[in-house]
Amino acid sequence: MKILAIETSCDETAAAVVEDGRRVLSNAVASQIEIHRRFGGVVPEIASRNHTLAIESTVRSALDEAGAGKDDIDAVAVTYGAGLLGALLVGVNFAKALAYAWDKPLYAVSHIRGHIAANYIDSDLEPPYVCLLASGGHTAVLRVDDYSRLTCLGQTGDDAAGEAFDKVARVLGLPYPGGPEIQKLAAEGAPRFHMPRPVFKDGGAIRFSYSGLKTYVVNLVHTLSQRGEDIPRADIAASFQAAAVGQLTEGAAAALRSTGLGKLSIAGGVGANALLREEAKKVAEKAGASLHYPALRYCTDNAAMIGAAAYFDIVSGAEPAPLTLDAKATVRLA
Numbered sequence: 001m002k003i004l005a006i007e008t009s010c011d012e013t014a015a016a017v018v019e020d021g022r023r024v025l026s027n028a029v030a031s032q033i034e035i036h037r038r039f040g041g042v043v044p045e046i047a048s049r050n051h052t053l054a055i056e057s058t059v060r061s062a063l064d065e066a067g068a069g070k071d072d073i074d075a076v077a078v079t080y081g082a083g084l085l086g087a088l089l090v091g092v093n094f095a096k097a098l099a100y101a102w103d104k105p106l107y108a109v110s111h112i113r114g115h116i117a118a119n120y121i122d123s124d125l126e127p128p129y130v131c132l133l134a135s136g137g138h139t140a141v142l143r144v145d146d147y148s149r150l151t152c153l154g155q156t157g158d159d160a161a162g163e164a165f166d167k168v169a170r171v172l173g174l175p176y177p178g179g180p181e182i183q184k185l186a187a188e189g190a191p192r193f194h195m196p197r198p199v200f201k202d203g204g205a206i207r208f209s210y211s212g213l214k215t216y217v218v219n220l221v222h223t224l225s226q227r228g229e230d231i232p233r234a235d236i237a238a239s240f241q242a243a244a245v246g247q248l249t250e251g252a253a254a255a256l257r258s259t260g261l262g263k264l265s266i267a268g269g270v271g272a273n274a275l276l277r278e279e280a281k282k283v284a285e286k287a288g289a290s291l292h293y294p295a296l297r298y299c300t301d302n303a304a305m306i307g308a309a310a311y312f313d314i315v316s317g318a319e320p321a322p323l324t325l326d327a328k329a330t331v332r333l334a
């Protein structure tokens with residue numbers, strides 16, 4: 001089954017053709033990062049306008065690269081939420097128009113489920129497993145019971161991990177998006193500042209928190225600059241990264257213990273972080289679990305993950321979406 005998938009939830013206009021959920025025939029991404037960088041973050045209205053400009057050529061590239069036309073495509077899939085409403089609407093409306101014109105079933109996919117399904121690409125991972133999800137909008141540990149059912153084991157009580165990476169990067173004078181920049185700067189520093197992180201008690205609830213950590217860095221930088229002292233940016237980046245990653249992997253370890261499952265996967269943009277992958281490997285080894293994560297290009301936003309999620313929804317019995325499908329700024333995690 002070949003699915004044409006479309007994703008426009010934030011600042012990447014993306015389209016892909018995915019075969020049977022695990023094989024990517026094409027993965028086109030038109031990134032707006034350079035456009036938003038001058039504003040220090042994504043400007044929703046500018047994102048929508050640029051999706052409108054890029055959507056047709058991006059879908060065309062995905063089809064051309066896959067060598068696929070109307071007759072080869074079995075279904076159209078699109079991210080309907082969560083994300084920026086105006087941005088989502090561009091993808092949803094394009095997908096609806098194409099599904100109608102080509103007379104193909106349309107499937108509505110949650111962006112979060114897409115990030116999780118990125119783990120199926122080029123892999124033989126099968127549920128059940130524990131998934132650590134960390135992106136710009138979400139931070140949670142989930143039990144993936146089967147291809148269509150998730151149970152949330154714990155999530156952030158305030159900010160998402162990626163949001164903290166982006167805000168801390170801004171305070172340190174680094175460009176958007178902050179995650180890769182913090183990782184680069186942290187490599188030149190030492191984690192010598194002990195920064196706040198939640199404590200995970202066995203049997204207790206798993207709850208992440210990033211707002212205190214972010215405020216700690218903001219206050220540290222302001223205090224040092226008020227005193228006219230040098231700001232050890234690399235050490236601060238390394239300390240922040242260690243604390244941010246530490247709570248993610250501790251949460252994952254707690255979830256492995258409480259579920260007794262033998263597989264751990266990582267999903268979302270923060271999942272591209274090298275320290276997180278290294279620390280998650282230790283956690284998985286200690287728990288006797290296997291570790292799974294997507295290739296870097298499928299960690300951050302892309303449409304291949306949406307095509308993968310749609311395939312497993314379809315084989316799990318999901319119904320096509322009506323042409324009245326609407327975009328949603330928020331969707332339930334599980």
Ligand code: KG4
Nearest residue numbers: 135136137162179180269270272273300301
């Ligand atoms: O999944 P994603 O592309 O979009 C959302 O669904 O939010 O995640 C974007 C987030 C950004 O906050 C970005 O700074 C972060 O992922 N990110 C990273 C890295 N690469 C991207 N965070 C830490 N280390 C990285 N290498």
Ligand code: ZN
Nearest residue numbers: 135269300301
């Ligand atoms: Zn995302």
